[in-house]
Amino acid sequence: MNVITCYKIVPDDQDIIVRDDRTLGLEKAELEIGQYDLPAIEAGMQVVADAGGKVSALSVGPKLLENSKLKKGVLSRGPADLYLVVDDSLAEADTHQTARTLAAAIQKIGDADLVLCGEGSSDLYAQQVGPQLGELLGMANINAVSKITVEGDKVIVERTLEDEVEVLEVSLPAVISVTTDIVQPRIPSMKEVLSAGKKPVTQWSLADIGLADNPQTMETINTLAPELAERKQIIIEGDSEEAVNELWENLRQELQ
Amino acid sequence: MSADKYEVIIIGGGPSGLAAAYKLAQAGVEVVLVERGDYCGSKNLSGGVFYTRVLDQLIPGFWEEAPVERYITNYVTTLMDKEDYFNLDYKGQALSKPPYNAFSVLRAKFDRWLAEKAEDAGVMLVNEIKVEKVLKEGNKVTGIVAGDEEMLADVVIAADGINSFIAQEAGLRGPIKPEHLAVGAKALIELPREKIEDRFRLTGNEGTAYAMLGEASHGVAGGAFLYTNIDSLSIGVVLRLDDLVKSGAKPAEVLDDLLEHPMVAPLVKDGKMVEYGAHLTAEGGLHMVPQQLVADGFIMVGDAAGFTINSGLVIRGMDLAVGSGIAAAEAIIEAKEKNDFSAASLNSYKRRLDESFVMKDLKTYAKAPIFMENDRLYKSYSKLANDIFGKVYNHDLTPKELLLKTALKALKENNLSIFDLARDGFKGVRAL
Numbered sequence: 234m235n236v237i238t239c240y241k242i243v244p245d246d247q248d249i250i251v252r253d254d255r256t257l258g259l260e261k262a263e264l265e266i267g268q269y270d271l272p273a274i275e276a277g278m279q280v281v282a283d284a285g286g287k288v289s290a291l292s293v294g295p296k297l298l299e300n301s302k303l304k305k306g307v308l309s310r311g312p313a314d315l316y317l318v319v320d321d322s323l324a325e326a327d328t329h330q331t332a333r334t335l336a337a338a339i340q341k342i343g344d345a346d347l348v349l350c351g352e353g354s355s356d357l358y359a360q361q362v363g364p365q366l367g368e369l370l371g372m373a374n375i376n377a378v379s380k381i382t383v384e385g386d387k388v389i390v391e392r393t394l395e396d397e398v399e400v401l402e403v404s405l406p407a408v409i410s411v412t413t414d415i416v417q418p419r420i421p422s423m424k425e426v427l428s429a430g431k432k433p434v435t436q437w438s439l440a441d442i443g444l445a446d447n448p449q450t451m452e453t454i455n456t457l458a459p460e461l462a463e464r465k466q467i468i469i470e471g472d473s474e475e476a477v478n479e480l481w482e483n484l485r486q487e488l489q
Numbered sequence: 490m491s492a493d494k495y496e497v498i499i500i501g502g503g504p505s506g507l508a509a510a511y512k513l514a515q516a517g518v519e520v521v522l523v524e525r526g527d528y529c530g531s532k533n534l535s536g537g538v539f540y541t542r543v544l545d546q547l548i549p550g551f552w553e554e555a556p557v558e559r560y561i562t563n564y565v566t567t568l569m570d571k572e573d574y575f576n577l578d579y580k581g582q583a584l585s586k587p588p589y590n591a592f593s594v595l596r597a598k599f600d601r602w603l604a605e606k607a608e609d610a611g612v613m614l615v616n617e618i619k620v621e622k623v624l625k626e627g628n629k630v631t632g633i634v635a636g637d638e639e640m641l642a643d644v645v646i647a648a649d650g651i652n653s654f655i656a657q658e659a660g661l662r663g664p665i666k667p668e669h670l671a672v673g674a675k676a677l678i679e680l681p682r683e684k685i686e687d688r689f690r691l692t693g694n695e696g697t698a699y700a701m702l703g704e705a706s707h708g709v710a711g712g713a714f715l716y717t718n719i720d721s722l723s724i725g726v727v728l729r730l731d732d733l734v735k736s737g738a739k740p741a742e743v744l745d746d747l748l749e750h751p752m753v754a755p756l757v758k759d760g761k762m763v764e765y766g767a768h769l770t771a772e773g774g775l776h777m778v779p780q781q782l783v784a785d786g787f788i789m790v791g792d793a794a795g796f797t798i799n800s801g802l803v804i805r806g807m808d809l810a811v812g813s814g815i816a817a818a819e820a821i822i823e824a825k826e827k828n829d830f831s832a833a834s835l836n837s838y839k840r841r842l843d844e845s846f847v848m849k850d851l852k853t854y855a856k857a858p859i860f861m862e863n864d865r866l867y868k869s870y871s872k873l874a875n876d877i878f879g880k881v882y883n884h885d886l887t888p889k890e891l892l893l894k895t896a897l898k899a900l901k902e903n904n905l906s907i908f909d910l911a912r913d914g915f916k917g918v919r920a921l
Contacts, residue, residue, distance in 0.1 A: 263527070301608055302528060302616065423638050424493060426615040427521065 234286030234383065237342065238277040238312065238349045239335055239366070240270035242294055242303055243356040251458040264297060266306055269351030269358075271418035273411050276381060277349050278311040278419075284383035288312045289342060293334040295324040299436070308429035309421035315434045316342055318442060327451040332365035337442040339370060347388065348408040352377065363410030373403050376410040494641040495521045495613075497821060498633055499648055500620045500655050502529035503596075504539075504807045505791025506648030507603045508547055508814030509821075514611040516822045521642070522604075522612050523635065525619040530600030534675055534766045536723055538591050538698050538716055539599075540808040543846070545588045547815060548606065556602050557592040558718035559696025560585060563689065566802055567701040567752060569713075570875035574752040585695055593696050593716045593723070594807075595677075620649070622658055629785035630659055643830045644821050646788050648814070651771045653793035661789060662779045667731040669773030669795075671711055674740035675725030676748070678760035682720045688756055689717055700802050703871020705747055707738045710867050711772075713747055714804065715756070722757060724748065727804070729772055732867075740767055771797040771806070775855040782842070783835040788817045796847060798854045809847050816841035856919060865905065865913060873903050 244262035252258050266274075277288040290312040292298055298317050308315055318338050323330065339345050348370070350363035360376070367374020380391035384402075390409060392399040403409070421429070439445055467483060469476050497513055499506045502524030510522045526532040538561055544551050552560075562584040566577040584590045608614050623645055624632040632641035647655040651670075656662040689697040698716040705713035710732035715724040726743045733740070747753055771777060777795035782788065790796075791810035798805040820838035824830050842848045876899040881892065890898070900907060 301605075302614075421617075423523065423615050423618045423635050423640060426618070427493070427613055430613055 234281060234284045234346045235344050236277040236280055236286060236288045236347045236349060237291050237339055237345045238270070238274045238288060239291050239362070240274065240307060240351070241267045241331075241354045241356070242292060242298055242300075243267045243354060246355065255457040255460065257456060257458060264300065264303060266303065267351055267355040269353055269355050269413055271310065271351075272413050272415050273349040273351045274307065274310050274312065275416045275418040276411050277347075279416060280347065280381060280383055280388075286346070287314075289314050289316060291316045291318075291335065291338055291342070293318040293323055293331060293338065294326070295319065295321045301430075304434055305426060305429040306421075308432045308434075309425040310419055311425075312432075314432055317434065317436045318439065319436055320439045322439070322447070325449075325453060327449055327453075328359050328361035328365060329450050330447055332362050332369055333447055334439070334442070334444060335362065335366050336369035337444045338437065339366075341437070341442050346405045348372070348406070350408065350410045352410055352412050360410070363408060367408035370406075370408060373405070373407040374409075375401065375403060375407065377412055378409050379412045379415050381409065381411070381415070494632075495519050496642065496825070497521070497644045497646065498523065498640060498642040499646040500633065501648035501650060501791075501793070502526070502604055502614070502616075503533075503600060503648060503650060503791060503810065504603065505793070505796075505810035505814040505817075506646065507600065507607050508544075508811040509646055509648065509790060509818045510612040510814075511547060511603070511607045511610050512815050512818035513821060514607060516818070517611075518818075518822065518825060520612045521615060521640070522607065523615045523618050523620050523633070524604075526616065528601050528616055529604035529614075530597040533596035533600060534673075534764070534768045536593060536595040536597075536599070536718070537807060538714075538804070539594045540591045540805060541589060543808050543812045543815070547811060550587075552587070552589060552592065554602075556598040557594055559593050559691070559694050560589040561591040561593060561698045561716065562695040563691070563697035564802075565697060565699045567699055567703075567705065568871040568874045569701050569703040569705045569750065569752065570872050571704050572751055573875040573879060574750075575871070575874045575878055576752075591698075593698070593718050595718060595721075595723075620655065623655060623787070625659075628660075630787035642786070644786055644788060644824070644835065646790055646817055646821075647793045648790050648810075649793050651769055651792040651795075651797075653789065656779070656789045656793050659784055659787050659789075661781050661784060661787075662795075665771070665777060666773070667734070668729065669771060669777040670730040671727045671770050671772045671799075672730060672733060672740050672767055673725055673727045673770045674744045674767045675723065675765070676744060676762050677718075677764035678722045678724065678757050679720060679763050680722060680757075680760045684759075685717050685720065685722065691717065694719070700804075701747075701752075703867060704750070706867060707736065707743045707746070708868040709733050709736050709738050709743070710864070712867075715753065721763070722760065724753070724757065727770060727772075727799075771795055772799050774798055774857055775851040778851065781832075783820075783832050783838055785832045786830050786835075787832075788820065788835055788838055790814050790817045796851065798850060798857070800854050800857045805850075809851070812845055812847040813842060816845060816847065856916070863913060863916075865909060869903050869905055870913075873899055873905060876902065 244259045245265050248262040250258035290307045353360035377392045378390045379393045382389045496519040499522040510520050513520045564579045568575040618635050620633045620635050622634045623630045630645050696717040701713040710729040711727040713726045790813040796809035824834045880895045
């Protein structure tokens with residue numbers, strides 16, 4: 234079984250600053266592997282642990298993907314090799330561009346039985362790339378999967394819905410987007426980090442995967458933090474009856 | 490459990506560990522460097538003034554590519570009273586020319602760069618792993634333990650900083666004495682670079698470093714520092730632990746008061762505090778360097794070996810760290826040729842240190858910590874200097890007296906004798 238897990242490099246959201254004009258400051262934010270993509274990588278490792286085969290990791294994006302720490306970060310979590318498509322035009326890629334690039338790379342890698350994605354990217358969280366990728370590759374395509382069991386040339390997947398768990402049989406090859414509760418991602422050990430440095434990394438340009446022409450289909454006008462609600466700044470101290478009444482009165486007036 | 494084996498494992502990715510790693514990898518030695526931080530430099534508070542000549546030996550022309558802030562051309566020593574101050578201001582043009590004497594650095598950037606250089610040279614870098622102990626066979630160090638993993642090496646280098654429990658565990662260092670430790674409280678204040686250049690009279694990438702004594706530390710043994718980065722200022726206080734406990738002062742309050750002092754306030758005005766924190770630093774100089782710096786299969790470098798100098802005017806650590814890292818690497822390269830990693834063989838490290846500026850400077854300044862144990866330095870002399878100059882310049886229509894008489898009076902008012910002054914002066918000149 235050849236598994237390809239896709240991941241995105243994103244800024245650490247804890248260190249993103251919201252400026253006064255509501256724009257986002259990313260200068261202080263370290264780059265990291267998308268938090269929703271780590272479970273997909275681990276799920277891939279579980280699949281090959283059960284059914285045999287190999288996990289390859291794949292990412293597309295600007296030059297920052299080449300950072301050795303980020304490359305080791307992915308490979309120390311288990312994948313046998315890594316494929317990168319690097320082009321600075323992908324820095325602000327929309328979901329379609331990303332899906333097209335991933336699809337072209339997956340076709341070039343060849344022989345994929347199972348492609349895994351996270352449920353969405355942890356920066357934009359459009360939840361679009363997985364489904365578009367399945368469509369572009371012409372593979373069976375399903376999202377919100379919380380369990381994968383391999384059975385011969387099929388996989389049995391579970392989707393946790395509001396009141397029930399949907400169990401589906403999916404023929405391979407397939408593109409599956411997994412939820413974060415599918416499996417707890419590992420914390421790499423010292424030896425996994427050391428061996429990661431020795432694993433093969435293949436890097437392609439857009440031309441290498443035959444995608445020299447990959448235009449943006451959407452234009453981002455702006456990315457702004459939500460407007461902050463004005464706080465009343467009323468502080469009532471103590472637990473006396475008057476204080477409770479005052480609190481109640483304030484709440485009542487607000488809700489009227 | 491089978492354990493992998495490497496030639497050298499280095500614990501800690503600061504300047505000492507990285508310098509050793511870089512030098513070893515360049516010589517084709519197989520090196521693993523284990524750093525507990527998310528990246529090298531991530532555990533670091535702000536930065537420091539780095540006397541970089543030794544780094545130029547390791548990486549010639551490093552400043553062309555390294556994320557250094559400003560080359561320090563201006564050195565100011567401040568004797569601070571509660572509201573008054575007395576500055577000794579030095580600017581040297583030679584300090585503004587390559588290979589440069591010292592740079593201000595922000596370590597989160599700088600260490601990270603050095604780690605990338607080391608990786609490019611072939612060092613295998615492992616982040617986010619905490620080494621818990623060393624593996625031993627008798628007295629011989631054979632590897633490290635992290636979590637449930639073991640890893641073996643011909644030589645383990647302890648580069649894990651001032652609190653090096655690895656050195657303690659290897660049996661080479663006891664607990665550090667409180668008088669050899671100081672608490673540093675530090676803030677990083679952002680200011681536009683033009684403002685910094687105006688306020689500190691700097692041209693281009695020139696930089697200033699202040700050493701402040703007296704009221705700057707609330708009279709607690711230690712002092713304060715301020716230096717310029719490209720678009721921020723690093724300011725902090727260093728308070729000797731034993732005296733700090735005795736005085737009951739709180740480091741954060743001492744730093745807050747310093748920021749409001751009439752000398753400092755206009756320099757930091759309108760700045761935005763972006764980092765604030767505290768850290769333990771070493772003050773002991775040669776006195777805290779252990780007798781033995783090596784064991785079978787083991788070497789300690791940098792702060793872990795106690796290589797720091799605080800002369801009152803200059804605080805040094807990073808240069809000694811890099812110097813010791815290079816010496817350790819050279820000793821290991823020689824030991825590898827003989828295939829003998831015993832303490833006796835690795836002890837060429839000690840000889841290399843003795844021959845280098847590291848030990849020579851530590852010996853030169855050996856008396857500084859004892860000299861600086863003197864209370865008068867922190868509590869009396871800054872006030873004395875300010876009293877004397879106050880009287881010289883203040884024309885309040887009372888008859889003036891000659892400088893000598895003014896000085897003697899000021900001494901008396903500060904409960905000092907001319908003998909104290911002479912003795913401390915003599916000691917100071919000898920120790921510094």
